[in-house]
Amino acid sequence: MSAEGESLAGSAPKPALWQRFDLKWAVIGVSVAIVAYLALVPLVFLLWQSFFTPQTAAKAAEFTLDNYVQAYSSLETVRLFTNSLQFATGTAIFAFLVGTLLAWMNERTNTPFKKLFFALSIIPLIIPGILFVVAWILLGSPKIGIINLVLQNWFGTERVFVNVYSIWGMIWVEGLHYSPMAFLLMTAAFRSMDPAMEESAMMSGANIFQVAWQITLKLSWPAIFATLLILFVRSIESFEVPALLGLPVGIEVFTSSIYRAIHQYPSKIGLASSYAVTLLLITTVGVYFQSRLSSQGNKYSTMTGKGFRPRTIDLGPWRYFAAAIFIVYFLLIVVLPFLVLLWSSFQKFYSVPSMAALQNLTLDAYRFIFSYPTLARSVWNSLLLALGSATVIMLVTSVICWIVVKTKLPGRWLLDNLASLPMVFPGLVLGLSIMIFYLYFDIGIYGTIWIMFAAYITRFLPYGLRYNTTSMLQIHKELEESAEMSGASWATSFRRIILPLLKPGLVAGWIYVVIVSIRELAASILLYSPGTEVVSIVIWELWENGQYVELSALGVLFIIALFILVMLAQYAGKKFGIKEA
Amino acid sequence: MLSVKALFTEYPNERGETVKAAQDVSFEVPEGKLFTLLGPSGCGKTTTLRSIAGLEKPRAGEIAVGGRVVYSSKKGTFIMPNKRNFGMVFQSYAIWPHMNVFQNAAFPLEVGKARMSRQKIEEKVMRVLATVGLDHLADREATKLSGGQQQRLALARALTMEPKLLLLDEPLSNLDAKLRERMRFELKRLQRELKLTTVYVTHDQSEALALSHEIAVMNEGRIVQIGSPRDIYERPQNRFVAEFVGSANFLDATVLGREEQADLYRVQTAIGQMVCFAVEPLKPGDRVVISLRPEDVYMSAQRPETANAYEGVVDAKLFLGEFIEFQIKLAGTLLLARVHPSFSPVVGTTVHVGMNPEKCVAIPDADRRGAA
Numbered sequence: 001m002s003a004e005g006e007s008l009a010g011s012a013p014k015p016a017l018w019q020r021f022d023l024k025w026a027v028i029g030v031s032v033a034i035v036a037y038l039a040l041v042p043l044v045f046l047l048w049q050s051f052f053t054p055q056t057a058a059k060a061a062e063f064t065l066d067n068y069v070q071a072y073s074s075l076e077t078v079r080l081f082t083n084s085l086q087f088a089t090g091t092a093i094f095a096f097l098v099g100t101l102l103a104w105m106n107e108r109t110n111t112p113f114k115k116l117f118f119a120l121s122i123i124p125l126i127i128p129g130i131l132f133v134v135a136w137i138l139l140g141s142p143k144i145g146i147i148n149l150v151l152q153n154w155f156g157t158e159r160v161f162v163n164v165y166s167i168w169g170m171i172w173v174e175g176l177h178y179s180p181m182a183f184l185l186m187t188a189a190f191r192s193m194d195p196a197m198e199e200s201a202m203m204s205g206a207n208i209f210q211v212a213w214q215i216t217l218k219l220s221w222p223a224i225f226a227t228l229l230i231l232f233v234r235s236i237e238s239f240e241v242p243a244l245l246g247l248p249v250g251i252e253v254f255t256s257s258i259y260r261a262i263h264q265y266p267s268k269i270g271l272a273s274s275y276a277v278t279l280l281l282i283t284t285v286g287v288y289f290q291s292r293l294s295s296q297g298n299k300y301s302t303m304t305g306k307g308f309r310p311r312t313i314d315l316g317p318w319r320y321f322a323a324a325i326f327i328v329y330f331l332l333i334v335v336l337p338f339l340v341l342l343w344s345s346f347q348k349f350y351s352v353p354s355m356a357a358l359q360n361l362t363l364d365a366y367r368f369i370f371s372y373p374t375l376a377r378s379v380w381n382s383l384l385l386a387l388g389s390a391t392v393i394m395l396v397t398s399v400i401c402w403i404v405v406k407t408k409l410p411g412r413w414l415l416d417n418l419a420s421l422p423m424v425f426p427g428l429v430l431g432l433s434i435m436i437f438y439l440y441f442d443i444g445i446y447g448t449i450w451i452m453f454a455a456y457i458t459r460f461l462p463y464g465l466r467y468n469t470t471s472m473l474q475i476h477k478e479l480e481e482s483a484e485m486s487g488a489s490w491a492t493s494f495r496r497i498i499l500p501l502l503k504p505g506l507v508a509g510w511i512y513v514v515i516v517s518i519r520e521l522a523a524s525i526l527l528y529s530p531g532t533e534v535v536s537i538v539i540w541e542l543w544e545n546g547q548y549v550e551l552s553a554l555g556v557l558f559i560i561a562l563f564i565l566v567m568l569a570q571y572a573g574k575k576f577g578i579k580e581a
Numbered sequence: 582m583l584s585v586k587a588l589f590t591e592y593p594n595e596r597g598e599t600v601k602a603a604q605d606v607s608f609e610v611p612e613g614k615l616f617t618l619l620g621p622s623g624c625g626k627t628t629t630l631r632s633i634a635g636l637e638k639p640r641a642g643e644i645a646v647g648g649r650v651v652y653s654s655k656k657g658t659f660i661m662p663n664k665r666n667f668g669m670v671f672q673s674y675a676i677w678p679h680m681n682v683f684q685n686a687a688f689p690l691e692v693g694k695a696r697m698s699r700q701k702i703e704e705k706v707m708r709v710l711a712t713v714g715l716d717h718l719a720d721r722e723a724t725k726l727s728g729g730q731q732q733r734l735a736l737a738r739a740l741t742m743e744p745k746l747l748l749l750d751e752p753l754s755n756l757d758a759k760l761r762e763r764m765r766f767e768l769k770r771l772q773r774e775l776k777l778t779t780v781y782v783t784h785d786q787s788e789a790l791a792l793s794h795e796i797a798v799m800n801e802g803r804i805v806q807i808g809s810p811r812d813i814y815e816r817p818q819n820r821f822v823a824e825f826v827g828s829a830n831f832l833d834a835t836v837l838g839r840e841e842q843a844d845l846y847r848v849q850t851a852i853g854q855m856v857c858f859a860v861e862p863l864k865p866g867d868r869v870v871i872s873l874r875p876e877d878v879y880m881s882a883q884r885p886e887t888a889n890a891y892e893g894v895v896d897a898k899l900f901l902g903e904f905i906e907f908q909i910k911l912a913g914t915l916l917l918a919r920v921h922p923s924f925s926p927v928v929g930t931t932v933h934v935g936m937n938p939e940k941c942v943a944i945p946d947a948d949r950r951g952a953a
Binding site: 408476478479481482483484485486487488489492493496497500501503 | 592593634636661662663664665666667668669671672673674675677678679688689692693735738739742748
């Protein structure tokens with residue numbers, strides 16, 4: 001070590017401050033290379049593929065615009081486009097209205113049962129999309145849906161009351177599923193607003209609804225728009241609802257078309273790519289505007305930085321009505337879906353709840369699940385992938401966000417954008433581009449678990465970056481400089497100062513990535529092969545095979561496992577959070 | 582001991598523009614002395630300190646400590662901050678929240694070049710903690726310390742490594758007023774006892790005057806005056822120093838001629854003729870500015886026995902406890918005077934005003950020289 005100091009002291013002047021440590025450069029270089037490789041390579045190959053004919057043994061790939069011509073010249077595409085827009089816009093608005101109403105009730109009124117609102121933040125984590133959709137099929141399908149059967153029974157008709165196999169049914173299910181997200185985003189927006197602005201409106205003589213409409217909502221306009229955009233992007237790239245509800249009745253959107261183009265014989269990778277590029281363009285525009293909005297939203301400068309809670313509005317007798325809304329919502333989003341899965345998991349063959357069916361309760365489905373040959377392997381794969389990708393993501397992004405936040409390295413904004421780039425990839429598109437890439441560049445990972453590992457790392461890199469950045473921003477640069485002044489090398493101060501101080505974000509982000517990886521479906525569905533199934537793929541296969549009761553049993557176990565995991569996460573978050581505060 | 586020669590430091594700001602932080606900064610600090618860089622925020626004092634520390638890389642210049650060159654643009658030398666062995670106390674103290682008091686102070690010994698035995702580290706750390714009066718809190722979590730204790734821990738951490746040079750970046754600015762006054766005494770006592778060569782950065786002129794052997798006043802990246810605290814206060818060489826260090830009255834004046842005593846000159850001002858002091862020789866017709874501290878203005882009922890005696894009317898008055906501030910109108914010019922509360926004429930009274938010629942300091946008038 002001592003020789004290093006001498007040689008550095010004697011060497012020629014170096015232009016930048018950062019060219020000092022060998023190890024530092026090695027770590028930074030590796031991290032940057034990983035990010036650039038993961039984020040750029042699939043994108044480039046997706047674009048490339050969309051302009052070429054399929055490569056076969058007889059014929060090399062040729063440049064062609066056919067894929068786009070085929071994709072854009074048919075009436076099919078117009079329908080696809082309309083369906084996608086209708087579905088995504090409808091979902092975004094529905095989820096936004098529900099989420100905003102709940103957020104306002106929770107933040108600004110004295111609605112009872114406020115503690116339950118807390119649950120809204122964890123529901124999306126514990127009920128994976130595919131299970132939520134399956135549960136709603138069991139509830140709202142025209143033939144076997146419990147809601148229809150019960151209502152038909154009551155009124156003695158054959159009329160179909162609700163039908164989830166329709167565009168409105170898709171919007172309903174997807175909107176409900178994303179409403180907790182809207183709730184969280186709007187809660188944050190309401191919290192950051194200076195309550196004095198509402199209070200002064202109140203003092204000027206405005207009533208509750210005038211305040212809510214003219215002040216609260218209008219001041220949150222940037223947040224509202226950003227929230228709508230996020231919801232739009234999320235719904236246009238969602239896979240489960242279009243695949244399970246749309247495909248059977250021929251309502252296709254981009255994601256389901258991509259899936260179908262790959263899963264027909266012969267598979268049309270070029271066509272799927274051109275659809276994927278279109279979808280990517282839409283999500284990119286959405287994400288771009290959303291990030292613009294969040295970064296320059298301070299025109300409305302509602303942020304005060306003070307965490308004081310505003311006086312809540314007394315709804316009077318209306319608060320029971322508000323509570324009723326909330327309870328109905330809670331039934332729709334958690335209780336009914338979970339109960340219907342639970343019910344069906346105890347049946348031999350799926351049947352509607354009745355006294356007769358109650359006699360036939362059985363644990364057969366659970367026995368089947370535990371003896372199901374692929375289950376143990378898929379659980380093992382899921383765990384391996386989730387733990388592995390979470391660990392790699394958090395370590396790599398800790399270096400990336402150190403560079404972005406703490407250094408003045410030129411081009412660091414590029415690195416930030418590069419690592420956030422996977423945000424715009426819908427899961428299915430990411431799966432597709434990674435599939436294409438490793439199909440053509442055979443380095444031996446196609447068809448192995450490693451290709452899914454690469455997909456997971458790419459897909460969840462931005463989340464890791466976000467968690468780490470939030471934490472990193474709170475670390476005063478002098479904490480690191482004082483380590484340097486104490487004689488610590490870069491590696492020592494990174495290991496002994498930065499990483500321990502980053503712990504809250506590191507742990508929270510790690511757990512979050514573990515949870516979302518375990519539920520991942522959209523990217524995995526194009527990448528798995530026999531032997532590398534994950535749990536969500538097993539659920540998908542059970543659905544394809546029509547094994548509903550077995551699926552329900554697995555779903556119930558899955559939800560319980562995720563619930564335990566999320567509770568552990570909350571506990572860990574609290575524990576670490578308090579210590580660092 | 583520390584020598585800084587023709588230091589230039591620049592850095593790009595958020596918008597990518599180049600900020601010229603330190604411009605041609607040169608000074609020497611002898612062994613065992615406390616040297617202060619004083620100036621308003623943005624004057625380049627912190628950048629200069631960080632350049633000495635190695636946390637900032639200067640564009641040009643040379644920095645040497647005890648004969649060892651740590652930075653030289655000519656020779657292309659740049660020694661890493663962690664190889665310089667300088668102790669530094671940061672403005673925020675930078676106490677690591679995930680370590681306790683002992684671990685914080687022991688860190689420099691654990692990461693340093695010389696591998697030390699656990700026992701030796703403990704012995705050294707406890708000795709330093711005792712010096713700053715924290716030995717009884719060694720096992721406490723660092724975040725549970727009060728502001729003053731954190732400040733002392735930061736100092737202890739800088740001292741455990743037995744630094745060649747101690748760098749202090751506004752170490753008292755985060756403390757409340759009472760504690761700051763107490764820590765000032767403690768800091769001075771420690772520095773004098775340990776005979777540590779110290780560079781101290783502050784924007785607080787009373788701190789600088791109280792602690793330093795020598796002060797460099799900085800403005801817009803440049804050193805505008807170097808001198809002992811008394812020099813800086815009583816003989817400001819330019820308007821900026823007079824204004825920044827303490828408060829001052831300024832009177833435009835034209836030199837009439839020399840007085841018999843050395844360095845004294847007779848000048849014409851708006852309030853009449855005046856005898857003043859100047860370091861640089863002046864000649865008749867020169868335009869200068871007279872700087873006069875409010876506490877150097879006497880007020881009395883009778884005409885005082887001094888060359889500079891005038892009559893004025895009390896225009897406004899502020900009672901501030903230890904003293905009273907008066908605004909006195911003299912021939913249309915307002916003069917600020919700070920006097921003991923025992924003399925307290927009411928507003929509107931005519932009073933006699935006097936000032937010692939030694940305290941009326943003539944400084945070159947940069948603004949008016951061009952016009953003359």
